[in-house]
Structure formats: structure tokens, C-alpha cells
Amino acid sequence: MTSAASLFACRPADVTLERVRELVAIGQPESLTLEYKEKYTPKVPVSVAAMANSYGGLILVGVTERSVDDRIIGVPEDAIVQIVNGCHQTLEPPWEPEIIPVPLPDSIGRMILVVRVDPAKAPCPLLVQGAAPIRLHGRNAVADRAGLARLINETAPQAATAGLRLPPADLPMDGQGRPSADFLVRTGMFVPVDASATWRPLSERGVQAFADALNNSPLHRDLFQWCASIGEGGMNPFHRSGFNRARKVRLLWQGGPDGAPVFPLEAVARIDLPDAYGTPVSHLQVSLQVVARFQHTFGRTVPLSIARLHELIDALTATLVDAQVTEALAALAGVDPLVLPQPLGLDFLSSTDMPDLLAGNGLTLVADAGTSRGANLLADPGVDQRDPAERRELIDSWLQQISLDSGLLGMEKVLEQLRSTSP
Template structure:
């Protein structure tokens, strides 16, 4: 779910963040988001529809349309509104159930609030019926499940969920040569799991759709930060294109930096799209995966031309920022949604990052500004969790996430100075 407020803690839900969301011109009602000025009976139907589909969030106290000169965030009496919604859920739902309510008060003395209603499919009983019918969510509106959809909902395992909130990914593995030695300096991996629409569950990948995703990646921030990571080690670059293991339900798009040394590819990026197989039992909630790997061999390149090299922290900061910026890029998410046959609102933000290195991280990083803590131990990477409250489309919040990850990287490696180094880097004007 792209809206970071859905996963934010109650403490992180502020009226400033809600006003910023409502003010965004691109933020419209969707499969997973709806605005309501006040309580109405249709609100209860929307809760059931979201529960029977992909979940979502309803913000009560916001005009559903932005009009010039009209205040969009108007607020409601929180307790009265919550009581009405809860009463409607008890009276209408079979079985009885209610979502999570979070009142977010205004920052004045008005006593008004926006009520955030969260509908989590991982805890909702499915199907959730109203008058023996199962509402479902379409883009910006509600509908009713047909017989086939209702049967699928009824056959779900309890708490099966539609999409795992953890977005867990398999940790990458370093390649090995014929003598069993690693062939990369490090591999970074991130990605997302996401649901699959009706057509995405059975049709093969479209060549045109895969080509459009490759084009979106080539036009994103990703190639530029990969170039920076290479540090002048390459004299030729290939754009993202299909290479290697590609099948009817798997697309593998590869970007290369190419050098003249024995280390032919000092930097490589691989984006893999995997749709669920159509053979064998059909899963209740089919899941597709998008995996992004950055493979670095710049230190090995430097060794091959008899120079010394370590990875500067600013280069890694640019890499992580560009990587996250690409994953939430509207053009990229639109192509991912097209391939999986879902609404773009369901293309989630990445929840974790893996890094695995062939040596201690302290030996991988350029030492400027960093100092080893005596007897602190060492690290060869690890798993880095994302803050679900951050909106990675926002440059400042994306920077906060990148800095959090780099601070963790430094501390796990037994190093001090990372915070000061990042502060200096952020304060230095870019050319």
C-alpha cells in the first residue's frame, strides 16, 4: 500500500501529515483510500468492501473533492463519529467486526479531529457480509462480489491475508568462482511483494509491458546513481534490457557498467519480476514479487588495475536514495501495476533492504570520518528495516530513511562518526 499513513504508528499520525496528504494534487480516492466529510451509512459499506478486497484507509473529516477556496480538512467530533461507525459495524456486519479507529486532533482549540479508519485484511473476517452480500472495492467506489469472488473469499484460510505486511525478501548470495571465492564486493537487495489481479494471475508477461518497464527504469534515477557508484571504473554502459533467465512469468532486466579490465562489469543491477505460476493448486491470494539487486565489484576492478579503492559513504547514500526514488517513481510503479493487473495504489513501498559483503563492512567503506570502536566486533552486512511511517516519495523523508540505514550500517560494523559524516555530506551544496 503506497500510502505510508496506513502503516504509521498512532504517534506518527499528525494533523500536519494528514493536511499534506489532502493537499497533494495526485492524491485521489482509490482502491485503498477514501475521504469522507462526515459519517454516513455508506461509510460502513466502504469498510466492508475494503476488508473484502485489499484493505485500506478512510479519512473522516476531509472533503472528498478539492475545490478552490474551500477548506478540504474540516474535521469532525471524533468520539461521536467513532461511536456512529462502530454502531453501524455492529448492526450491519456478519460476522460482527470493527476496524481500527485513530482520532487525530487539530492543532488548535477547536476540539475537532480527523478520524483515521484503518481496514487491515490480515485481521478482518472474510467474507464480511452486509445483508447477505459481500461488498468489494473497485477504484474509488464500491461494488458487490459475484459468485466466483465470494467463493474465493469463503475458501480463504483464517487470517490468510491478501498481502504480507512484512514484505519479506530472500537474502541475496554472493557468487563464487571455481575455487569457491566470492566474485562480488557486495550485493544490495530490496523489492516488494504485491497482489495480482484477475488477468495477472493467468496471462503470460507481455513483451510490450516488460519493454515499457525497462524504459521507465532507464528514465529513472537508477542509472545515474549506478554510474556514480562505479566511480569511473567503466567506459561503457548498457541500459536495462532483458538478459538471462526470462520466461513466460519471469522477466529479468539487467543494467551493466562495462570496463576494459579483467573485471568486465564493475557495477551491475538486476530487476526481476516474478508472477505466480499457473500450474498446480491456485493460491488463495496470488503474490507477485519485484526484486532489485545492485551488484558491486569496484574494489575488484581497482585491484585489477593496481589501485586502492574503498566505497565512499556519500556514494552509498546516493545509491540508496536513487534506489528508493526509483521504486516509488510513478512511471515505474505504473508499469509494475500494468504487468500485475492491479491499481497503482497497491504497489507498496519497500519494507527492507539486504546487504551482504565479501568482507567486513569496516574494510569496505572509505575510512574518512569513520573510526573503529575497540573490541566492538564486526559485520558483513545485514537486514535493514524501513520505517513504515515514512513516505519515500517525499525527498526529505526518503533522506531520513537512507540516513537511518547508513547509521545502522556503521554501528553494526563497529564504527563511529557516521552521523557526523552524513551531516557534513547533507550540508555540502551539490554542484
């Protein structure tokens, strides 16, 4: 089912009439990131500015809000010129959003105009007659002095989250201060929180919806298959465990033999609203990590192939851009899924030297090159991690960095072979 978030993320060629009809058919009301217009009016450039100064969004021109059988009525082609001219004449500085025409086959010359406003591409703030419009739920307003100051100090609301960093990742330790895990892989992001949500605890229903989404996610399926491949198919799905409070959530997934003192595979999802209640600008700190403990469970290491590691990282990142997961997170934050950022990067920590962990993969150790036991890798902001092909390129880049920083050569060849054998 097409949502506003998925339509915003589509490539222009993939924005079709069928997708627009699906979005309109589900009756999604106007919101922080969605607006309908029957035709061009001078209010369209104001909405463009308001969305650019907030979280971005979609304006569907040629769709009526009235309760009629077919809300898609279309506009003539010259509405494109009206929008472009209106934005250049009204906005300070002049700026035009992306406009995607979607023809109506049964109406000669009429079309739907999908206006996509990306705040990362717009100058900030965008003014209209000296004022800075902002977007509230289903309507436009004008930023007050404090809001205008924030807009001037930020290049874009989404860019503010890009400067945030997750706390350093640490391997679990035993009572003697020694690592109690073979390795750890973690990713995460910061989700902007609506002002009203900063006053509320993280609701039980909302957290359960997040747990349910995780238990239907790529990560759940990948970990279960991994357990089954080593003959240990038992698992406990994501559930509350450990330190949980009104503004902190910890969900635990465990896989391995029943009754084992230590599970060989664990996944932990954390949600943390770190700021004080009512802080004007807050973010949900979201992290998702997998911990492997094969040595401590079986008394032996389980070989970690590059293919296996690639699949795990792909499952981690794919989960945090999964539609059901992002909808659950957006509900907890009180925002539209459209505004959710993508994972910031990847942490990879090992209890042994990386060449030992990745032994047997056809990699060659450079003599006297030193080694490493971890990596903190950033995601390319230009990569759309929802796209499997782009996500694969990003993961390939991460694995090459991990390999080279560990004094290992040959990762590019291994990845080429892996790509050639992948379905």
C-alpha cells in the same frame, strides 16, 4: 499529475482542492481502490468495509459520476457526521476511517470529503449485517466462506506481504568459488497480484514498460553519474538478459568502459511470480540490486565513501517507490498502484571485511570487536519511503546498524556532517 495513489499517500494538510480536481479531471474510473459518491448514502459505510477488507482506497464524497462539465459538486459539512454515525451504526465492530474535508471556496459551507480507508488500521474483518463486504473492480461484493476465512486469519491484506521475505542475497562467484564482486546492495518487496493475473504470463509490453520506467528512475541516474565520476560514462540501459521465462523476468543494467570483460557497475531487476498458475493468493517477488566490481575490472579498489553509499541506497529505495515504476509493476500485477507496498528492507554484502570496505571515512574500529561482511536490515513499516526526509532517516538508521555490527564507531558523526553539507 495527481493519482489516487498519491492522494492516498498525502499528509492531510497536503490534500488540497487542486489535487482532488486533478484526479477527477483525468477521468479515472471507479476501481478496486477508488469510488465516487455525490452525497452520503447508506452505501458509504459498506464501501468503507469493502475497502478495509481488501486493499484500502479512497471514497470521494461530493463528486458525481455523471458526464458533466464540473463533476465536483460538494456536500454540506454535516455529511461528516453522517459518515461517522453510519460507520458506527453499520460496521461490526464500529470503526471510522480518516475523513479529510476539502472546502469549496465558491460554495459557502460545501466541501469535498476525502475518505481514506487504510486496511492496516481497520479491524479485520469488518462486517455489515454479519457479512464481509469486499472490493472488486469498481463495485462491492460479499466474501464467500473461503474469503471470509482468509480475512479472519489475516490482520489486513497488506500485512500478509509483510511476513514474506526475499530469498537470501549472495555475492556472485567465479569459477573457483571465490567472490567476483566487491559488494552488493539489494532491496525488494512483494506485490499482491489480482486473481485474474495469476493465470497469465508476465506480458512483453508490461515488462518493457517496467524496463522503460527503470531507465528513467533515480537508480539509472545515480549509476550513470557514478560511472561518469570515475571516468567511465558508458552504459547499457535495463534490458532483458539471462534467465527469462513467462513468469520470471531479469533486467540488466551495465556501466563502465566499452569492451571491458567485466563491467564495474551492474544493476539487476528481477520479477518472479513463484506460485503455480492459478494459485488464489500470489505475489510478484520484486528485487533490485547493484553489484560493484571495481577490483575485478580495474585491478584496484575504488574508495567507497559513506556519502556515495548513502546516495546509492537512496536511489535503490526511491526507485521502487517511484510513480512510473510502481505504475508499471501494478499493471503487471493487475492491481491499482495504491496497493503496492514499499521496500521491505536492505541487504548489503561485501567480499572483504566491512572495515576494509569502509576505510577512510573517519570510522574507528573497536579492538577485538570482530567484524562482518554483510547485513540484512528491515525497513520500519511506519516510515513512508516516498518522503525524502523520512527515507533519509531510514537509511541513516541502516548505515548505523551496518557500522555497529562491523565493530565501527563514528557513523553518527559522519552522517551528521553529511547532512550538514547536503543541499
